[in-house]
Amino acid sequence: MTSTRTDLTSADVAELSRLLSTGEVSAVEVTRAHLDRIAAQDGRLGAYLHVEDDAAIAAATAVDEARAAGDELGPLAGVPVALKDLVVTEGVPTTSGSKILEGWLPPYSATIATRLAEAGTVLLGKTNMDEFAMGSSTENSAYQVTRNPWDTDRIPGGSSGGSSAAVAGDLAPWSIGTDTGGSIRQPAAVTGLVGHKPTYGSVSRYGLIAFSSSLDQAGPMARTVLDAAVMHEVIGGHDPRDSTSIDSPLAGLADAARSGAAGDLRGVRIGVVRELGGEGHTEGYEPGVLARTREAIEVLAGLGAEVTEVSCPSFDLALPAYYLIAPSEASSNLARYEGVRFGLRVGDDGSHDLDEVMALTREAGFGPEVKRRIILGTYALSSGYYEAYYGQAQKVRTLITRDFTSAFADVDVLVSPTTPTVAFPIGARVEDPIAMYAADLCTLPASLAGLPAISVPSGLSDGLPVGLQVMAPALADDRCYRVAAALEAAQDAARGHRLLDELPGRAAA
Amino acid sequence: MGFPGSMSSISREDVAHLARLARLAVTDDELDRFAGQLDQVLGAVARVGEAAVADVPPMSHAVPLTNVLRADVVTPSLPRDVVLAGAPAAEDDRIRVPRILGDAE
Numbered sequence: 242m243t244s245t246r247t248d249l250t251s252a253d254v255a256e257l258s259r260l261l262s263t264g265e266v267s268a269v270e271v272t273r274a275h276l277d278r279i280a281a282q283d284g285r286l287g288a289y290l291h292v293e294d295d296a297a298i299a300a301a302t303a304v305d306e307a308r309a310a311g312d313e314l315g316p317l318a319g320v321p322v323a324l325k326d327l328v329v330t331e332g333v334p335t336t337s338g339s340k341i342l343e344g345w346l347p348p349y350s351a352t353i354a355t356r357l358a359e360a361g362t363v364l365l366g367k368t369n370m371d372e373f374a375m376g377s378s379t380e381n382s383a384y385q386v387t388r389n390p391w392d393t394d395r396i397p398g399g400s401s402g403g404s405s406a407a408v409a410g411d412l413a414p415w416s417i418g419t420d421t422g423g424s425i426r427q428p429a430a431v432t433g434l435v436g437h438k439p440t441y442g443s444v445s446r447y448g449l450i451a452f453s454s455s456l457d458q459a460g461p462m463a464r465t466v467l468d469a470a471v472m473h474e475v476i477g478g479h480d481p482r483d484s485t486s487i488d489s490p491l492a493g494l495a496d497a498a499r500s501g502a503a504g505d506l507r508g509v510r511i512g513v514v515r516e517l518g519g520e521g522h523t524e525g526y527e528p529g530v531l532a533r534t535r536e537a538i539e540v541l542a543g544l545g546a547e548v549t550e551v552s553c554p555s556f557d558l559a560l561p562a563y564y565l566i567a568p569s570e571a572s573s574n575l576a577r578y579e580g581v582r583f584g585l586r587v588g589d590d591g592s593h594d595l596d597e598v599m600a601l602t603r604e605a606g607f608g609p610e611v612k613r614r615i616i617l618g619t620y621a622l623s624s625g626y627y628e629a630y631y632g633q634a635q636k637v638r639t640l641i642t643r644d645f646t647s648a649f650a651d652v653d654v655l656v657s658p659t660t661p662t663v664a665f666p667i668g669a670r671v672e673d674p675i676a677m678y679a680a681d682l683c684t685l686p687a688s689l690a691g692l693p694a695i696s697v698p699s700g701l702s703d704g705l706p707v708g709l710q711v712m713a714p715a716l717a718d719d720r721c722y723r724v725a726a727a728l729e730a731a732q733d734a735a736r737g738h739r740l741l742d743e744l745p746g747r748a749a750a
Numbered sequence: 751m752g753f754p755g756s757m758s759s760i761s762r763e764d765v766a767h768l769a770r771l772a773r774l775a776v777t778d779d780e781l782d783r784f785a786g787q788l789d790q791v792l793g794a795v796a797r798v799g800e801a802a803v804a805d806v807p808p809m810s811h812a813v814p815l816t817n818v819l820r821a822d823v824v825t826p827s828l829p830r831d832v833v834l835a836g837a838p839a840a841e842d843d844r845i846r847v848p849r850i851l852g853d854a855e
Binding site for chain 1: 760764765768769770771772773774775776777780783784787788790791792794795796797798799800801803806807808809810811812813815818820821828829832833835836837838839845847848849850851
């Protein structure tokens, strides 16, 4: 089966799972195919910071041996996976994209890493990211640039840009990303993938390197809505080791994706958010993005959904509120990098005291965006400014949540573009933080309210992918999967293949 | 020390002070760059002040949970050797720390 080599790296997880459970391919074959392709292609894409190589083959071998011995294996046994490099993995390098954690080997594993391992998945490696997840292009990584497989002169989105490039570039069938203000959804959108940010508290944060604790959530990045839902079911659920974990299971996500793909959206009420690319709110949005969004909404209406426009006036203030709340929480969270207990230590030559060593370590270990946000957060939390900035931002957060609550009284889901533009050129926004932050314009409201939101491909503009965002009430993640799967199935059927198959040079799965 | 200047403006001196508070030994070059960039960012985020929020309660978190307690059960801690292996400097089975009192104090 020599021809399966290419197919194995472009297949979706549902297909890999079928091939593995029927014994048509072995876990070692699947893993080897991915490692070979990473060796051949990752020099060009820069998706991985660390590749497991021998350890991945060993894990795949164990799956094959268990299967040969007649053990009862789950449907995902032998399916490879990539993890964003802020998911801590025992004994496997984990840097969060920062020099301050270079060479650190975590002494424990994140709950989601453990759950994926228990499902029999094979860890391929750790993916590049903006340092401490602060960014929308992955250019803030302290290690390397990651390139968009659709156009290697462009960004893969961020902060989960290594995870998006790996899956779109056929270097992993799916991956874990994390989303604080859009870091799963925006990279998924600009690389033609499905990315879901779960309801806050529905996926454990235990073992995720913290950026902004009231916002951080891990979630799936995949080639299909069904794959994303399947991964979400594996990683989700209550975890006593995360005190913000919600003790009510999210079930039926894969079923929701299957039901959506059946194509009947009668009775589903969809609200189009005016403030996110609607009339009077199109500044900064590319016409191609708005056109794909309109067309996607027409497709959903054609499947029977009832579409209305909804106004959420406070969404206009989501960006300023987010860029006060997240840096404030970050300035506190990143205080743990003090050069004493783990990670980098600089200037410990006997001539500097602890305070100086701390300042020298943090100066050497953090990159410019991390320093900017720590300084901004320190400012926003300082006495005399707290009420005007952090306090005010927290109140705006309440207003945004109220806008969602009142919108969801009339509709079941809200939709918008995922991000205002297609992937921008590498370097275009590096020296302009405000322009960079604008990439998160549409994803921030759901982040601040803690709601589930998915990005699903809606087409191409200038040959580059565009994503549609579907937002739902807390714990109604199934609605995101249902509506996204309906759009995906209808568009795949209309064009006769998947959007990802239009990626230049990619072999159709 | 306060922060001179108007509310949505951040000077080079402000940045130097904030960097000291945040234990960042920033360079002169960074002070120049960050002051301009942060002033720009602060100008943009100051828009939160436009919201009418007189009677609006602040929201710190999306999940309204308080006082989440775990069961009072002893569970194993990380082994000492594993923790020390991750420390930048260890000595006599302990993490070695730079001196905590400066000469001038």
